[in-house]
Amino acid sequence: MSDNPVGSPMNQDLANRDSQVDLEKRNFLLATSAVGALGAAAVAVPFVKSMTPSERAKAAGAPVEVDISKIEPGTMLTAEWRGQPVWIINRTDEMTAELAKHNDQLSDPACEVTSQQPNYCKNANRSIKPNVAVIVGICTHLGCSPTAKLQANGDMGESWTGGFFCPCHGSKFDLAGRVFKGSPAPINLVVPPHKYLADNTLLIGVDTEEKA
Ligand code: FES
Structure with missing residues (x-):
């Protein structure tokens, strides 16, 4: 017990x-x-x-201002908007003239797929200024970033008139981001919303106001 x-x-x-x-x-x-x-x-x-305030704003998808005054004719600059590369190409007059000559080789030469560019870029050059192209550098096939092949001929062969080549599965685009027939990419590259704040100052991410 x-x-x-x-x-x-x-x-x-x-x-x-x-x-x-x-x-x-x-x-x-x-x-x-x-x-x-x-x-x-x-x-x-x-x-x-x-993070600085501008970095935080950029990360959230704010518009991006780009000085395009230093882009030599026939060259390009890559900006970043919403985490994506955006190409700004300063096309020469010869490059711009070439755009009208190969429509028969393109899947959507007249930019009928309206999701791929704003209305104010649904024109022969797919741009606001005839010589300046603004294009999201993401392939519309499976999302790789195509390589710039801006000059005619070169390693792309004699019929090449300048554009972009996607190394993943071989899609080809012209200097307006329009896809060539026979590419795995089904539609043209995206032209993002953009506007000019001054002659050489571009704002990517905001639409140009269209006249009613
Ligand atoms: S991702 Fe560009 S061709 Fe496939």
Whole structure:
């Protein structure tokens, strides 16, 4: 027979001490987890603060302003908008003239697929200014980024008049981003919304106001 029967004053005392220890343990655990959370927040805040306001705005898809004054004729610049490359090509007069000459080789020469360009670029050059093309550099087949092959002939063969070649599955596009027949890409490259703030200042991500 036990010397300390259940319910005796000694057992009651032991039970009270146990619950006091449990309470202290619980408070300690709550306090340390709160410190842990504060520590995580303290680490996270400097990371967010390290981005400048313009970087945060860009990351969220804000319009991107681009100075196009330094793009030599016959060359291009790649900007970034919404995490995508956007090509700005300064076409020479010869390049622009060439666009009208190979319509019969294109899948959609007249830009009938309206999702691929804004209305104000549904024209022979697919652009606002005849010589400046603005094109999202993502292939409409499976999303690779095509390679610029701006000059005629070269390693693309004698019939090549300048454009873009997708190395993933061989799609070909002209200097207006229109897809050549026989390419795996089904439709033309995208012309993003854009407008000119000044003669050489482009804003990508905002539409040109169209006259009613
Ligand atoms: S992703 Fe460009 S051809 Fe397939």
